[in-house]
Amino acid sequence: MTAHPSPLLEVEGLRTVFDTRAGRAFAVDGVDIAVRPGECLGVVGESGSGKSVTFSSVMGIVRSPGHIEAGSIRFNGVDLRALSPQEMRKVRGRHIAMTMQDALTALNPALTVGEQILEVLYAHDETLPPERNARRKAAIAKAVEMLELVGIASAADRLRNYPHEFSGGMRQRIMIAIALACRPKLLIADEPTTALDVTIQAQVLELIADMRVKLGMSVVLITHDLGVVSEYCDRVMVMYAGQVVEQGPTEAVIGDPRHPYTKGLLGSIPRLSMRGHPITPIEGQVPDLIGLPPQCRFYSRCSERLDACLDVIEMREVGAARRARCIRLPEVEA
Numbered sequence: 001m002t003a004h005p006s007p008l009l010e011v012e013g014l015r016t017v018f019d020t021r022a023g024r025a026f027a028v029d030g031v032d033i034a035v036r037p038g039e040c041l042g043v044v045g046e047s048g049s050g051k052s053v054t055f056s057s058v059m060g061i062v063r064s065p066g067h068i069e070a071g072s073i074r075f076n077g078v079d080l081r082a083l084s085p086q087e088m089r090k091v092r093g094r095h096i097a098m099t100m101q102d103a104l105t106a107l108n109p110a111l112t113v114g115e116q117i118l119e120v121l122y123a124h125d126e127t128l129p130p131e132r133n134a135r136r137k138a139a140i141a142k143a144v145e146m147l148e149l150v151g152i153a154s155a156a157d158r159l160r161n162y163p164h165e166f167s168g169g170m171r172q173r174i175m176i177a178i179a180l181a182c183r184p185k186l187l188i189a190d191e192p193t194t195a196l197d198v199t200i201q202a203q204v205l206e207l208i209a210d211m212r213v214k215l216g217m218s219v220v221l222i223t224h225d226l227g228v229v230s231e232y233c234d235r236v237m238v239m240y241a242g243q244v245v246e247q248g249p250t251e252a253v254i255g256d257p258r259h260p261y262t263k264g265l266l267g268s269i270p271r272l273s274m275r276g277h278p279i280t281p282i283e284g285q286v287p288d289l290i291g292l293p294p295q296c297r298f299y300s301r302c303s304e305r306l307d308a309c310l311d312v313i314e315m316r317e318v319g320a321a322r323r324a325r326c327i328r329l330p331e332v333e334a
């Protein structure tokens with residue numbers, strides 16, 4: 001048996017809550033994650049399942065009324081929750097980068113693309129020379145290199161353009177270039193293709209896959225599209241109502257889903273081999289995350305439910321490197 005390298009990112013028992021007027025919403029409730037060096041982890045689940053809040057928590061960018069209430073987040077052995085805001089800012093630019101669903105709102109409309117890449121390089125790139133002019137020259141050369149790397153033609157000229165002067169696909173590429181400017185060890189790509197045409201979607205995903213190999217980084221790909229997961233991800237984590245309900249190697253989970261929710265998601269896709277099939281919601285509604293009883297969160301929608309599902313349901317080992325949160329599954333030795 002080959003030993004797995006220790007995880008680059010290791011999250012245990014993460015709980016992030018939002019205190020709203022209606023009550024406390026448990027947006028992320030007891031989530032464990034492991035991302036190993038160089039691997040691609042897919043994160044799937046219906047809208048509102050907690051995918052973005054989970055990884056915003058990892059990045060330390062959850063805004064009020066949300067906050068992390070419990071859990072540990074370790075990156076390369078460092079406890080991120082123990083870092084000061086200033087230290088966390090360093091980690092964000094230099095070691096972990098996240099791209100957002102909507103590049104137009106994520107980019108600063110008032111700054112040129114060049115200024116935005118330079119800002120990241122000045123803040124985080126320790127290899128730049130200290131002398132002012134040499135520093136600027138080296139940073140510009142790197143910015144050009146990054147734009148070329150993500151496939152922007154005439155990169156040197158385009159540094160002077162503003163975000164609105166690019167198409168949607170180009171803006172995603174620019175956001176990826178900014179995220180990758182300091183060669184992070186981990187890229188978290190939150191629905192990188194939702195707003196794009198199908199052909200552009202494929203180009204952006206290929207770009208991320210290519211960068212992963214070139215820069216030797218790990219990738220977390222948050223997506224609604226199980227076809228994308230099957231094509232690009234080594235492992236997959238399925239989220240439902242703030243919890244992970246199933247996780248394991250992509251091929252195993254997609255070929256033989258164990259949790260009734262995963263089965264439902266896969267059942268809603270006619271041909272998994274075809275990319276571009278978003279998740280069609282299963283009948284019923286995702287429960288309100290405020291005032292949830294401690295039972296299985298999928299209970300009301302599950303065709304396989306038992307009375308015992310009204311108890312607290314923990315994740316259990318259900319196969320080789322596979323875990324799921326369902327009491328109907330026989331537990332196996334890890």
Ligand SMILES: Nc1ncnc2c1ncn2[C@@H]1O[C@H](COP(=O)(O)OP(=O)(O)OP(=O)(O)O)[C@@H](O)[C@H]1O
Pocket residue numbers: 018020025027045046047048049050051052053054064065066289
């Ligand atoms: N600003 C907020 N105020 C209150 N609750 C919030 C806020 N942001 C998120 N939540 C809660 O967190 C839940 C999870 O949201 P999240 O954005 O992580 O879902 P998601 O799985 O990423 O969905 P999508 O696929 O639509 O991006 C929401 O359903 C909501 O209950």
